[in-house]
Amino acid sequence: MKIFKNKSDLSAYVDVLKSKNKSLGFVPTMGALHDGHASLIKQGLKTNDFVAVSVFVNPTQFDNKEDLLKYPRTLESDVELLKDISEDRIIVYAPSVKDIYGSDVMSTSFSYDGLEHEMEGRFRDGHFDGVGTIVKRLFEIIKPNKAYFGEKDFQQLMIIKKLVQKYHIPVQVVGCKIHRGTDGLAMSSRNLRLKPAYKNAAPFIYKILKAAKVMFGTKSANKVTEWVQNQFEKHDLLELEYFIIADADTLKTVKRKSNKKSYRAFIAVYADDIRLIDNIALN
Secondary structure, eight states: OEEESSHHHHHHHHHHHHHTTOOEEEEEEOSOOOHHHHHHHHHHHHHOSEEEEEEOOOGGGOSOHHHHHHSOOOHHHHHHHHHHHOSSSEEEEOOOHHHHHTTOOOOOOOOOTTGGGSTHHHHSTTHHHHHHHHHHHHHHHHOOSEEEEEGGGHHHHHHHHHHHHHTTOOOEEEEEOOOBOTTSOBOOGGGGGOOHHHHHHTTHHHHHHHHHHHHHTTSOHHHHHHHHHHHHHTOSSEEEEEEEEEETTTOOBOSSOOTTSOEEEEEEEEETTEEEEEEEEOO
């Protein structure tokens, strides 16, 4: 397995692959890899000769510096997981902050036509500038044909598609279904940090999302939202940050349902000090 720590060596290797007409998929990660990441990588391997996987905890997308410091860094075990998937068709890029940013660790400011101001954008200041900055740089370094993103971060997926469209980046962005554990909890690197009691409680999030989907068939968005808020008020361990029903295309909070539109429910919940997000298609 090829593991690169600097962008010049990686770019040179990618140029060799491209000269041989090899197709390249890409899965950006912040490490602490799990089965959700594996599912994205396997999807990439189905339609590309090689898949590049970046392992980089990006400082510019953390509004909470303590969260950045606590984020798990497990490169050795990450590489072992990747070897189990494929030893000869996966390329790993595990750069330092300096290799990505040089001496100027700052975000570029992006406009995503308003997508950045909804949901996560309301609660995480500057987050999507950080996401856009790192993804654009990685696209420029790796030059993939296709890039794979999970729908767990649905807003991020929409923003990356907008980034590619607005900046004419020659990458096809592929959204992949949320990968869940047997208990329904959406796979996330943050799950590794859950204390046992909170890990046992966390599947309640998906249970509520599924119930909200059923309710949305007959109730208004406001009624469903009120019900969800009430369920979390009664929960001993989980604290709801937000539950929003939004237009799946614009991410605007729905005021009145229309049969001509698609909707999703989005949720953010604190399990102790660990922030978990999830979403579900409603129609």
